[in-house]
Amino acid sequence: NAGVTQTPKFRVLKTGxxxxxxxxxxxxxxxxxxxxxxPGMGLRLIHYSVGEGTxxxxxxxxxxxxxxxxxxxxxxxxxxxxxSQTSVYFCASTPGLFYGYTFGSGTRLTVV
Amino acid sequence: xxxxxxxxxxxxxxxxxxxxxxxTYTATGYPSLxxxxxxxxxxxxxxxxATKADDKGSNxxxxxxxxxxxxxxxxxxxxxxxxxxxxxxxxxxxxxxxSYIPTFGRGTSLIVHP
Numbered sequence: 001n002a003g004v005t006q007t008p009k010f011r012v013l014k015t016g017x018x019x020x021x022x023x024x025x026x027x028x029x030x031x032x033x034x035x036x037x038x039p040g041m042g043l044r045l046i047h048y049s050v051g052e053g054t055x056x057x058x059x060x061x062x063x064x065x066x067x068x069x070x071x072x073x074x075x076x077x078x079x080x081x082x083x084s085q086t087s088v089y090f091c092a093s094t095p096g097l098f099y100g101y102t103f104g105s106g107t108r109l110t111v112v
Numbered sequence: 113x114x115x116x117x118x119x120x121x122x123x124x125x126x127x128x129x130x131x132x133x134x135x136t137y138t139a140t141g142y143p144s145l146x147x148x149x150x151x152x153x154x155x156x157x158x159x160x161x162a163t164k165a166d167d168k169g170s171n172x173x174x175x176x177x178x179x180x181x182x183x184x185x186x187x188x189x190x191x192x193x194x195x196x197x198x199x200x201x202x203x204x205x206x207x208x209x210x211s212y213i214p215t216f217g218r219g220t221s222l223i224v225h226p
Contacts, residue, residue: 004155031212033213033214041218042201042216042217042218042219043156043201043216043219045213048212048213050212056212058213090155090156092155092156097144097205097206097207097212097214098144098163098205098207100146100158100161101146101148101156101158101203101214102158103148103155103156103157104155105154105155106154106155
């Protein structure tokens with residue numbers, strides 16, 4: 001059982017480039033989330049999804065887009081990367097709000 | 113809205129010392145409460161949870177009791193090890209608040225010296 005898999009694990013982008021981060025879960029979870037983690041800032045929610053085909057904005061959605069075309073996948077896109085988007089990105093999923101969350105191992109993104 | 117407040121870190125202890133990390137919360141409804149642990153370079157892992165008042169969650173020697181009267185969920189361990197060095201996050205989920213978004217504390221770093 002792989003759980004939550006994030007790809008890639010590391011990436012360096014130049015300012016203005018675009019990329020997509022993939023989150024895949026094999027647990028049939030309904031809810032999926034994208035967070036960023038920066039030193040001293042804790043976890044900040046970017047976007048989330050409460051089911052296949054749905055997405056919603058979180059606390060810091062600007063500069064990001066998401067899609068959930070299949071239940072098991074939640075994609076995070078950066079259309080035009082900025083140095084302020086240098087961060088560690090975590091995906092999480094859960095079958096319901098009272099079960100706890102399964103997190104991926106993270107994607108460390110550097111924008112230069 | 114809902115919120116979670118954790119004690120500021122880092123918490124620095126010697127091996128075999130007693131650990132307490134304080135967590136208090138505010139919630140609109142009747143939340144479920146969680147502790148997560150994050151080891152260096154890794155994602156968060158669910159450590160323990162409690163879903164109703166007076167429930168005690170426990171795992172790997174860690175314990176936390178859901179105290180509704182004091183809106184607290186403090187994490188404790190009787191004897192810490194160097195391998196417990198990590199960042200610990202308190203969190204809640206509150207469906208009655210009408211939100212699908214969990215609320216996390218800012219995290220408390222624990223450093224255990226041999």
